[in-house]
Amino acid sequence: MRMLVTGGAGFIGSHVVDAYVAAGHEVLVVDTFATGDPNNVNRAAECRHVDIRGPELEAVFAAFRPEVVNHHAAQASVPISVNDPVADASINVLGTINLLQLSARYGARKFIFASTGGAIYGDPAEVPCTEDAPPLPLSPYAAAKAAAEVYVAMFHRTYELDFTILRYGNVYGPRMHFRAQEGLLVAIFASKMLRSEPVTIDWNGEQSRDFVYVEDCAAANVAALEHGSGGVYNIGTGLGTTVNRIFELLAAITNYRLEPGRGPKRQGDVFRIYLDASRAARDLGWRPTVALEEGLRRTADFFRSRP
Ligand SMILES: NC(=O)c1ccc[n+]([C@@H]2O[C@H](COP(=O)([O-])OP(=O)(O)OC[C@H]3O[C@@H](n4cnc5c(N)ncnc54)[C@H](O)[C@@H]3O)[C@@H](O)[C@H]2O)c1
Structure with a gap:
């Protein structure tokens, strides 16, 4: 199949591209390299420097005619969204609408959307949280993802564009990027520890998250090619782990x-x-396979091998 993967030079998107290439699909990546790195992109995939909000995206759709659009491009940082909610919504809401419109116009069969289970529910009354819990975002980032999900479902109802929404927990693994303030927790800790630099734990460290390994997330994106039509799925381990x-x-x-x-x-x-994530197990046949300590070891190895 012909797949367009937005954000395919980023952390999670590049693993999705690897999994699609390994499954024999033809992959075109669209990315601005705002946080992604062209070196992350699998050599068997094509890669275009195009903004998902820009008018040049239409020519990409017209030439490539993707059968599936897998949307991972985003402003993916909660702190950045708090500082500039308008810029966040420009990418995460308007960029998604632009993609949906082109996907419908150029006859894509399916839209797979990377959403957030870690942020969309806010602090839910019950954990582990199911997809039936209401979205109660606490950050502009989570609000934008919730808005984008509403658009994805609307395009299904009105334009018959099939979809699967994957709500990830806290994804970690090789190619996570390290940025001092807005980086991802495991990346900040691992890279600082390997350099014996001081590490700061925010809040009291007892906040808990569902840490899910990136290759497991990529596998969910492969399963979503054939399963999960019109569905919303948590992609996590069902286990809470504190920052401490x-x-x-x-x-x-x-x-x-x-x-x-x-x-x-x-x-x-x-x-x-x-x-x-029992709904994903039932409908997608998806289960996490990499245990936390093993995944953290692989992630530390990745940062160890970096200059
Ligand atoms: N990392 C997590 O724990 C996590 C959890 C839940 C959901 N997600 C979602 O998964 C997706 C991937 O996240 P990630 O952690 O890999 O982040 P990332 O920053 O590594 O990936 C985002 C990619 O999108 C690209 N991009 C940004 N703006 C763009 C634009 N306007 N046009 C085209 N490309 C653009 C970036 O250059 C980058 O390659 C995002 O949608 C994110 O919201 C991530």
Whole structure:
């Protein structure tokens, strides 16, 4: 099949591209490299420097005629969304609408959308949280993802564009990017620990998350090619792990000896979330396969091998 993968030079998207290429599909990546890296893109895939909001995207659709559009391009940082909600919505809402419109216009069969189970439910009353819990975003990022989901479902009803929405937990693994303030937790901890630099734990460290390994997420995107029509799926492990526990596990893996510093709560952060993914098991045949300690070891190996 011909697949258009937006954000395919990014952390998760590049693993999705690898999985699609391995399954024998023809893949075209669209990315601005805002946070992604062209070196992440599988050599068997084509790659275009195009903004999902821009008018040049139409020529890409007209020439490539994707059968499936897999949408991972985003402004993916909660702190950045708190600082500039308009810029966040421009990419995460308007960019998604532009893609949906072109997908319908050029006859794509299906739209697979990377959403967030880690943020869309806010702090749910019950955990593990099912897809039936209402979206109660605490950050502009989560609100934009919730809005985009509404558009995805509307395009299905009105334009018959099939979809699957995948709501990921906290994804971690090789190619996560490290940025001091807005980076992803495991990437910040692992890369600092390997350099024996001080690590700061925000809030009290007892906030818990559902850490899901990136290759497991990529496998969900493969399953969504044939299954999960019109469905919304949590993609997580069903287990909550505290930030303090992640610190301990990574400190052991990297032989880190320093005590953590303590920082304030960050605006927009959720305290406790983990996801019930039994619907994905039932409909997509998807289950997480990589245990947390093994995944953290592989992630630390990735940062160890970087200059
Ligand atoms: N990392 C997580 O834990 C997590 C959890 C839930 C959902 N998600 C979602 O998964 C997707 C991928 O996240 P990620 O962690 O790999 O982030 P990422 O920043 O590595 O990937 C996003 C990609 O989109 C590209 N991009 C940004 N703006 C663009 C634009 N206007 N046009 C084209 N490309 C653009 C970036 O260059 C990057 O390659 C995002 O939609 C994110 O919201 C991530």
